[in-house]
Amino acid sequence: MSRRTTRLLSVLLVLPALILGGCGDESADEGAGGEGLSAVTVSGDFGAEPTVTWDGDFDPGKLETETLITGDGAEVEEGQQVFTRLWLGNGFTESKAYSTFGEDAKPELLTVGGDMTSAISAGLKGQTIGSRVVVASPPKDAFGEQGNPQLGIGNADPVLFVMDLVSVLPDGPSGSDEKPAGWAPAVEGDEKPTSLDFKGTPEPSDKLRVTTLIEGDGDPTEKGQTIYVNYLGQVYHGEKPFDSSYERGEPLDFELGAGGVVKGWDQGLTGIPVGSRVILAVPPDLGYGEKGNKDAGIKGTDTLYFVVDVLAAI
Structure with missing residues (x-):
């Protein structure tokens, strides 16, 4: 009946046909000599693009999640679709890789428990609408062995996710x-x-x-x-x-x-x-x-x- 518009969400999905060599050292032990959330400072109000300061060697050995702002909305449930503002940082280059903050940008619609990366799923589950969540992710839980060429993220690059949970897509009229x-x-x-x-x-x-x-x-x-x-x-x-x-x-x-x-x-x-x-x-x-x-x-x-x-x- 209609054609779908191109969604920015496509750049967040793993692309199995595209494999990019890591910007970091792929042979290095994951997390060796590095830190996760303790190596960054994230500040700013909900809805505004976060300010990220890289304080040390960002190289998390496992997923780390922290709720910086706790929203007073409903807790999101498995299978719900949540409008989410996203900020992604490449932990190797210590730079912004992607953002849906700003007047002209629109939030992504993400499914709780859906076909997303482990890092994004960790940032959604158990959270409430109005929350800001930060996730420090090792490479395997961000974009896997493929990395994400569209975002300039290699397959050995750790990734920082900042997520503002804006609202839930209703499942019917009201x-x-x-x-x-x-x-x-x-x-x-x-x-x-x-x-x-x-x-x-x-x-x-x-x-x-x-x-x-x-x-x-x-x-x-x-x-x-x-x-x-x-x-x-x-x-x-x-x-x-x-x-x-x-x-x-x-x-x-x-x-x-x-x-x-x-x-x-x-x-x-x-x-x-x-x-x-x-x-x-x-x-x-x-x-x-x-x-x-x-x-x-x-x-x-x-x-x-x-x-x-x-x-x-x-």
């Missing part, structure tokens, strides 16, 4: 129930939508239409924001959905207004309060046009109906 417009199909499914029922639904219009099922209690979305949504799509009188993120268990993120999704989404989801569940009726010219989408079974004359949960906007 707000007040609203009566949908008469043109809208019924949504089937108890907790999560499974399909749309078009029984009694009038013929579609050639205009984009939006109706609210749940009015979210968050701020309205704006163009240029990255929004996170769950959705289900079905053509008018279609027997089953042609796409569903609910079924995959993986929300979609995209930049609103950037053309990465069908025009009906860019237009219809702008100004929607975060936490809302809406139904969109997207005419062909704001969907896939005259060519349709053969792979999804969508003809050029099909009107597309979507139920969309707007989970977050950053």
Whole structure:
């Protein structure tokens, strides 16, 4: 249905096909003659880029974790997705390698217990929202034998992680129930939508239409924001959905207004309060046009109906 925007998170994943020789001495004993968190000083307020002072030979022999600021939010749970500000330092060169702090940068969405490095997992587990956590990591627990060429981190380089836990991505809408417009199909499914029922639904219009099922209690979305949504799509009188993120268990993120999704989404989801569940009726010219989408079974004359949960906007 749409294309995903490139995520900065990709540079944090281990790249098994790329192996970079360590900037440090790979034959050196891990942690020999060095220190972990005692060799650095990290200061600064939550949400602001940390100030890191390298005080000694940073070469931790094992993972070390310290909570510098304890947040008063909820404790994160296994499987939850957490918006996190990240600062990474190369312990060999004693320099910043990566940061998502700053006005123009956006936090990463990390899954607690997910496919992350051991160091990042250690910084998330058991923490509360609003916390700042620092992790000193030996090479094997940061990026493994491959290192991380994109960040200039070799396979023998220790890494310092500073993590600000900003918020949890909700798993569903939150707000007040609203009566949908008469043109809208019924949504089937108890907790999560499974399909749309078009029984009694009038013929579609050639205009984009939006109706609210749940009015979210968050701020309205704006163009240029990255929004996170769950959705289900079905053509008018279609027997089953042609796409569903609910079924995959993986929300979609995209930049609103950037053309990465069908025009009906860019237009219809702008100004929607975060936490809302809406139904969109997207005419062909704001969907896939005259060519349709053969792979999804969508003809050029099909009107597309979507139920969309707007989970977050950053």
